[in-house]
Amino acid sequence: EAEVAQSPRYKITEKSQAVAFWCDPISGHATLYWYRQILGQGPELLVQFQDESVVDDSQLPKDRFSAERLKGVDSTLKIQPAELGDSAMYLCASSSRWGEGNEQFFGPGTRLTVL
Amino acid sequence: SQQGEEDPQALSIQEGENATMNCSYKTSINNLQWYRQNSGRGLVHLILIRSNEREKHSGRLRVTLDTSKKSSSLLITASRAADTASYFCATVRRDDKIIFGKGTRLHILP
Numbered sequence: 001e002a003e004v005a006q007s008p009r010y011k012i013t014e015k016s017q018a019v020a021f022w023c024d025p026i027s028g029h030a031t032l033y034w035y036r037q038i039l040g041q042g043p044e045l046l047v048q049f050q051d052e053s054v055v056d057d058s059q060l061p062k063d064r065f066s067a068e069r070l071k072g073v074d075s076t077l078k079i080q081p082a083e084l085g086d087s088a089m090y091l092c093a094s095s096s097r098w099g100e101g102n103e104q105f106f107g108p109g110t111r112l113t114v115l
Numbered sequence: 116s117q118q119g120e121e122d123p124q125a126l127s128i129q130e131g132e133n134a135t136m137n138c139s140y141k142t143s144i145n146n147l148q149w150y151r152q153n154s155g156r157g158l159v160h161l162i163l164i165r166s167n168e169r170e171k172h173s174g175r176l177r178v179t180l181d182t183s184k185k186s187s188s189l190l191i192t193a194s195r196a197a198d199t200a201s202y203f204c205a206t207v208r209r210d211d212k213i214i215f216g217k218g219t220r221l222h223i224l225p
Binding site for chain 2: 041089
């Protein structure tokens, strides 16, 4: 069964360093989402792509976060510089343009710890 | 900002009992979805109910939607240890924006 792949699964970094997360959605899924989930909370949307275009990045802290999906397939989320408050789980999800009601398929996530 | 608010925040029940979780939301929606998340893992889609539907079943899951009250409930019947997880409702607004609630942590006691 097709799955959303994410790497790395765990990342420990010091504040002010740069970090990058990678996501490979299910083949053929046009829509890709990046979420941040703080422990004990629900996922919060950071950025949504439709193919290679950003359709929603209203919650993305653009002074330090950036996201790209150059060929409309895999995607990278970068944080530079990382801050202590960025410690969280970063989830990637994808959905098919032909799917029912934006059902999303999630990857296993990257757990980021900023020291 | 989170639109859906689940309650209770946490729920512990005996194995075999039914578990009910509720979700309230604020704006008009296209559909509402429920997801499950096992500890430290990604979310898994459970069921979707459209705004013109009132009830939907999938296996041991039953979801209801009351658009006049802007609320939904998820019922898990005959709970099992494997149902221990966090459950999130996600509302898809008219502008296709999807917003997750804070979740209900369900613990099934042996």
